């Protein structure tokens with residue numbers, strides 16, 4: 001059975017639920033910032049990027065529910081960087097670890113089909129188990145990616161409330177129907193996850209709701225809707241951006257068990273030694289599991 005067939009018989013939500021139950025909820029990011037490459041004593045070029053990424057694969061593979069490479073830091077080195085991204089994703093898959101590629105794709109529907117094929121299709125050259133997508137060209141523009149994800153058992157994480165303060169001007173805006181933009185995205189994802197089995201922790205389609213958005217969740221009264229949407233909730237911003245898993249537990253309430261707290265720089269700073277990196281990951285993961293369950 002091919003990887004694609006295995007994925008199609010078991011949806012992303014089922015695979016992610018099992019991984020969260022086994023490893024706890026932490027998502028760790030691979031964000032090869034130029035400064036981190038320098039801190040690790042590596043050249044700021046594609047060869048340094050490859051060494052950095054492969055050390056991360058060695059340290060994180062088989063240890064955590066999901067790993068989230070940030071595409072931007074690979075793309076900045078051109079085609080050689082994208083080749084390293086491909087190798088990184090393949091290495092994590094070989095280690096049995098789910099991958100979430102942070103690419104935040106969003107475009108007109110016909111072009112979304114191309115982005116989805118690039119990352120989720122059975123023959124996708126830069127293949128991930130899930131990608132991040134932007135609904136800000138209209139939620140309906142994501143349809144080709146949603147269709148392909150469903151066909152192949154892949155996942156999507158739709159931006160809803162991002163961790164940066166500038167997101168407010170779009171995400172808090174009120175639509176003609178009286179709902180905020182963020183709420184309408186949560187509601188759309190709830191419809192997509194409606195058939196999620198009750199014994200499964202999360203459904204196939206997730207949301208991005210930053211770890212720093214506690215005040216916004218309260219202000220927009222979103223906690224119940226987040227729980228009701230059944231989706232996995234990627235919460236980037238833990239560590240370097242000031243978010244904590246305690247903040248997440250407070251802010252997300254009943255939705256806290258769906259949350260994948262995500263940390264990149266605060267773990268990567270422990271490198272370059274792979275055992276130190278793995279130790280930092282394990283400490284962060286154990287803390288997240290204790291607080292969020």
Ligand SMILES: O=c1ccn([C@@H]2O[C@H](COP(=O)(O)O)[C@@H](O)[C@H]2O)c(=O)[nH]1
Nearest residue numbers: 070162163210236237240241263264265
């Ligand atoms: O709302 C969002 C969406 C995505 N991100 C991404 O997560 C990581 C955060 O890295 P840290 O080093 O832990 O701050 C990065 O790849 C962002 O692009 C986010 O921060 N907020």
